[in-house]
Structures are given as structure tokens and as C-alpha cells.
Amino acid sequence: MPTSLVDALEADSGVTCVVGAGGKKSTLYALADRLERAIVTATVRIPPFADRMAKLAVTKRPDDVVRSTETWPLGLVPAREGDDRYLGYEPATIDELTGHGGVPILVKADGARTRWLKAPAENEPQLPSSADIVVPIASVRIVGKRLGEEHVHRPERVAAVADLEVGDRISPADVATVLTSEAGGYKDVPDGATVVPLLNMADTPELEATAREIATEIRERRDVPRVVVTRLLEEESIVAVV
Template sequence: MISYFRDDRLCEADSFLSVVKPDDTECPMIAAVGAGGKTSTLRRLAEEYALMGKKAIVLTTTHMREETTPWSCVAEEEEWISKGNALLERVKECLEQYGQAWIGARAKKGKMSCVPELILAEIESWNVPLLVEADGARMLPLKVPGEQEPVLLPQTTHVFSVYGMDALDQKLEEICFRSEKAAELLGKQPEDQVTEEDIIKLACHEQGGRKGCPKQAEYIVVLNKADTKELQERACKIAKCLHENGIKNIFVTSYKL
């Protein structure tokens, strides 16, 4: 389920791309930051491109879980350096066969990290949309970025800032990555419950969801895990406040519905 906020209400959308239309740019680089559904959002975007008959590459500038799909192209960093041409051919094969490729350097604990800079530069020259996971949250539904986070490339054209609606009414210290930093930013105690106002503040704050967003990039908020009617109604209230604060594109999603 994907809805977008327009005219004080939620409207059903066929896709993210039908609303945001990033293909208006020559070669979009779409980054996902925040918590509560970054990888799922990028997966949905990759599927949308494939359904349109277009290709997309998914990668990370930090760490993300390694995919086990046929379109996963993950290798040791040394291999990307020593066998880069062969691996790039594999990426091209995935793009032709599946319409998408997920690429990365193999890391610990079943994760992958960013490919070497030379490989990234080569891939950028292909003029294929790049979908970048630019933040980490340890599987929690909320986060506040650290000093070096998020890792947004300067050529980023769109930033999808993701929030998990299942954080509402939960203790900040239990569901927020960097909860002490979040408590300071929100003026709360770590044991306080998360409210709609907290998500609004995080999404609008220059040290929250907007942190590091390049000036030319379009900032988009995704209120994910709105898996019940109640959460959808609460997300709509959040979206209205975000819109009043100048955020143009706000989505309410549930990848379960």
C-alpha cells in the first residue's frame, strides 16, 4: 500500500515514481535515510523501475544486508579491484535479465558495504538510476543521525527519509537508534513514549531527517509500517503537519498490505 498526501488527505498511488517522477532528471540518484523500511523502500523503487522496463542499481554508502537474489552482485573489496571488469559485466547481465542489480563489497555478519570509488564512478557513467542506502539503523523504526551520518553523495537528486509508524507509543530508548541523541534533540527523556509530534520534529529538523540533504536534492518523507487503519489515520495527521512545514512529497506506506 502506497498513499501520498495531497489536498489534506491521503490519496492512493500506484507507485512512488508516479508521484515523484525522478526520471525528469538526467540520471537520478535516490538515497534512503532514516529507519523503519529503507531497504524495503529501495526494493520497491527497483521493482517499479523494472515494471517500467527501465533498469536500476541498488548499492550502499554505509552497510546493508546482503541480498540472496539472482540479481545480487556482491564480492570481496579486493575482487572489485582486481576483477572489476568481470564483475561489472555480471552487473550488466543482471540489469539485462532482471532490470536491477544490487551491488556491494562483502562485509561481516551477512552485510555488504560500498563498492570501491573507481567502480562507483564507472557505474555512474552508465546513466542508470542509482538507489542508495545511505544510513543505518540496526533494524529499529526510528533514528537520529550520528556525526558522520548519513553518507549522502553530493550528486544525490532525491532523499527518501523513512520513519516507522510502529515507533508510536513506544519508549524512545527501546525503538530509536541513538536514543540519547534523539532525546536531546526532542527535549525528552529516553524512557518517554514517542508521539506524532516527535516524528514531525525529526522529519523537519536539520539535525534529524534533513541532515546532510544536498541543496539540489528533493526531500521526501516516507511514513512506513502504517499497517492498520489507526496508524494510517495518525500518519495522515503527521503528513498534514509536515506539509504545513513545507515538505512537498509525503508518503504513507505499508509493504504488508
């Protein structure tokens, strides 16, 4: 059983993309902290994250920065948008970054506005064709909550995917359905990419038990190599690998 987050997500090389809700940025930063070298970037808007990187470059020419840097982890974004976020690169730009001495590339590929569960919009996710690993994420804490805007990004889309009504309570099976649906966590996954679902915020024994229940439901729906259960804000971030 993998005991490190890097091993559990197979993120030690290639392109790892995170989608979903409830821990995308935390996953990127936790991986970057644990890798000798890493590029952290996005294909969608991302809040400022210079304090989590050894170097942040705002550039239209990310190739040039990668070739010249000796400072890791390296954050890359094309431009700032206002005071509270950066823009993301086109997916094809991420494809062009591959092959730079085997440096792992970590990509935020959709947004969720700090909610705990989501289903993607029509133009999401923005996955590069070079994606090796896609990590659909949900917070375990969503179980038992009512389906609404307080905890769910685009609740009407989650309702459609999970056959729910807005206002219904969310079950472990509902979370698994969203994460494994072609209209949810599996949307637009490139051919050949491996999907590794991640369940975050399993901070108590009760939440860990809920995560294991979701993981069992996931495995009944999809042939995934593993489901990773985490508490990403802790130093020991792996709770279980199911």
C-alpha cells in the same frame, strides 16, 4: 496524485538515497522490483541481499560491472564483512556511477539496526553529492512507544533533536520534528536534492490516521512536495500521498 511508489519518490532516474529507520531496505527493494532497470547499493554497511537482486556483484570496480551487465536489478557492494553484512562504497564512488544510460541508482545511506526511528550520528548519513532524491523514513508504529533502545536507534540523539527525555512517549509531532530537522532527516542533504519523507508500516486504518497526522506536522515544518505513506511489504505499497 502519484499512484506508484516509483512516481511518488521520483525514483525513475538519477540517485535516490534512503535514510532514517523503519523501511530503508524495504523501500530499495520495492523500488527495484518496480523499475525496468536499477542499481541497488549502499554507502554504509548492508545485510546480504542477493536473493532480492537478479545479480549481486561484489567489486571494487562497479563501473565495469554496470557497463557489461544485462541483468537487472543489479546489486553492487565493494566487499563482504563477516557472514552477515557487506560494506558500502564511498559516496564519491556513487557519484562516479551516474550517467550509465540513465539507470536509476538506489542507495542505502545510513543504518538503524531494524529500529523504527533514528537521528543520525556525527558521521551519518553518507550521502553522495549526486543525490537527486533523499527519502527520510520512519515507522508509524513508533507513535505512542517510549523513547528507548527497543524501538529507537540512538535514542539520546532523538531526544536532543525532539526536545524529549529518554523514556518519554513519542508523539506524531516528535516524529515530524526528527524527519524535518537539520540534525535528523535533513542532515547533510546536498544542495538541489529533493526531500520526500516516507512513513511506513501504515498497516491498519488507525495507523494510516496516525501517518496522516505526522504528515500534517511535517508539512507545517517543511515545504516538501509530498509525504508518502506506505505498507512496503504489501504488493500495493502506497497507502496515501499527502
